[in-house]
Amino acid sequence: MLHSYQMLATRLMEEIQSGQRAVGEKLPSVRAGxxxxxxxxxxxxxxxxxxxxxxxTLARPRSxxxxxxxxxxxxxxxxxxSPPHVPSLxxxxxxxxxxxxxxxxxxxxxPLRVAMHLATAEPQWYPLEAxxxxxxxxxxxxPQMLGVYPTGTGLPEFKTELSHWxxxxxxxxxxxxxxxxxxxxxxxxxxxxxxxxxxxxxxxxSPVYFGLLQILESLGLKALEVPCIPTQGMSLEALxxxxxxxxxxxxxxAMPRFQNPLGCAMSDSHKRRLLKLAERADVVVIEDDTFGDxxxxxxxxxxxxxxxxxxxxxxxxxxxxxxxxxAPAFRVGWVAGGRYHARIAALKLSHSLVCPxxxxxxxxxxxxxxxxxxxxxxxxxxxxxxxxxxxxxxxQHFPVDCRIHSEGGxxxxxxxxxxxxxxxxxxxCVPLGVSFTPGVLFGSGRKTSHCLxxxxxxxWSEAMEYAIQTIGAVLRGTLISSDKSSPFAGVC
Numbered sequence: 001m002l003h004s005y006q007m008l009a010t011r012l013m014e015e016i017q018s019g020q021r022a023v024g025e026k027l028p029s030v031r032a033g034x035x036x037x038x039x040x041x042x043x044x045x046x047x048x049x050x051x052x053x054x055x056x057t058l059a060r061p062r063s064x065x066x067x068x069x070x071x072x073x074x075x076x077x078x079x080x081x082s083p084p085h086v087p088s089l090x091x092x093x094x095x096x097x098x099x100x101x102x103x104x105x106x107x108x109x110x111p112l113r114v115a116m117h118l119a120t121a122e123p124q125w126y127p128l129e130a131x132x133x134x135x136x137x138x139x140x141x142x143p144q145m146l147g148v149y150p151t152g153t154g155l156p157e158f159k160t161e162l163s164h165w166x167x168x169x170x171x172x173x174x175x176x177x178x179x180x181x182x183x184x185x186x187x188x189x190x191x192x193x194x195x196x197x198x199x200x201x202x203x204x205x206s207p208v209y210f211g212l213l214q215i216l217e218s219l220g221l222k223a224l225e226v227p228c229i230p231t232q233g234m235s236l237e238a239l240x241x242x243x244x245x246x247x248x249x250x251x252x253x254a255m256p257r258f259q260n261p262l263g264c265a266m267s268d269s270h271k272r273r274l275l276k277l278a279e280r281a282d283v284v285v286i287e288d289d290t291f292g293d294x295x296x297x298x299x300x301x302x303x304x305x306x307x308x309x310x311x312x313x314x315x316x317x318x319x320x321x322x323x324x325x326x327a328p329a330f331r332v333g334w335v336a337g338g339r340y341h342a343r344i345a346a347l348k349l350s351h352s353l354v355c356p357x358x359x360x361x362x363x364x365x366x367x368x369x370x371x372x373x374x375x376x377x378x379x380x381x382x383x384x385x386x387x388x389x390x391x392x393x394x395x396q397h398f399p400v401d402c403r404i405h406s407e408g409g410x411x412x413x414x415x416x417x418x419x420x421x422x423x424x425x426x427x428x429c430v431p432l433g434v435s436f437t438p439g440v441l442f443g444s445g446r447k448t449s450h451c452l453x454x455x456x457x458x459x460w461s462e463a464m465e466y467a468i469q470t471i472g473a474v475l476r477g478t479l480i481s482s483d484k485s486s487p488f489a490g491v492c
Contacts, residue, residue, distance in 0.1 A: 012047070023069050028065075041241070045241055048238070055068055064237060068231075118455060121379070127375045128327075130366065134365045142361070145361065153176075154360065155180070157364040162178060173318075179334060181333040188215055192219055194340050194347055200221055203239060205225070205259060206226060210442055212253060224249065226239050232264065233254070250284065252278055255289070256270075256274075257291070258294055260411070261442055265295050268305065274307065275307060275311065275316070287306060288319050290319070290321045290323070290324055314340070317336070318336040386459075387456075390464070391404060393465055393469075399476055401417050402414055402416050409456065412454045421449060426438050429474055436454045436455075
């Protein structure tokens, strides 16, 4: 039996598909829709969330919910309008997030022909030789670094160069206001600890990077998931409703410049409105800008500014890292804590005390050399060039009723037919040498269990085509033979 929100969503889908509701037409607000259809506001929110997730509607700043351009040529055919029956499950029956992540690591802990589950790029796309030369020079000229137990908030030389780099993003952050961390994971963790208590609620995007859910779970925090719309980022209408109707919300975590896993970016007006909502509700905003330098918007325009650029009161805690954009093995991240800087710094010192000083020294010299900007430009171009090739392969080999989101070229987010268990698909693909990240990790429950994320930040090759062909065949229920007769046998 379908839930009331599913039946209402089906009704609206049919109205859109039949042309009764035109593209761009404004839909009733949550409260007006609830009154119109005789349902609760929570049912209306779930209905609109379903429509957004499936690409039928989108939320526009100051316009509310409107009918999306559901016939865009870049999209694969839409899912059938009638949602399938989903068996009712008790919360206790869901596998805990940590167990799911452990399953992923256990499954993929083996040699693979094509690994697309990790959020890293092909090693040859990083400036490894330049970083190596700088590292050797640092070792020769400053060997005493190996004998020093560093403390404090980070290497001053690195924080100075980082401050200069962030200035180019529109951020006026003094080096003393920066705190160096062990990657963005520690940055997010200590930021959340600084502004929350166990049992508090934290608003996150949905789908959302599973590492953030892992952090929230470890800190005893509740994740309140708000839809993330492929064309604009976090739904601000849903955020406003959450802030108005849920008690115990202490923070909002968002990735405004390049969201994981959808790859979407917020407009400047969207960022400003998000900040106003947070100010009105008096909640903290934690900005995860780990992938900000890789935003596809920077290809043909000026680098978009982070949300932090509009923060005049220190409400936004800004977290970043060079691990994805420059050197995955360099676990160097940072926090600009604003009004919460002192509290975050104290937690950092009690949590891990030191940061990798040699890596900071290397990064400082690389930034000073001016090598960062051309490296990022080349990396973004390489990522963008992959998109049409991978999208075409997915269209060719995946079931026709799959839909894709392909912003930026780092990931591909694929929405498979409802009822698909992509974790089960992964279990069949790994013995064939192929991996991806199943959608069940990117949210609570099973609302994204029919989705998958493929990291495509590597040169297009026969191996990648084999991987996509393999996943597609498993999705269609036709396993590709893993023996040596395969045309791709031996490709790695």
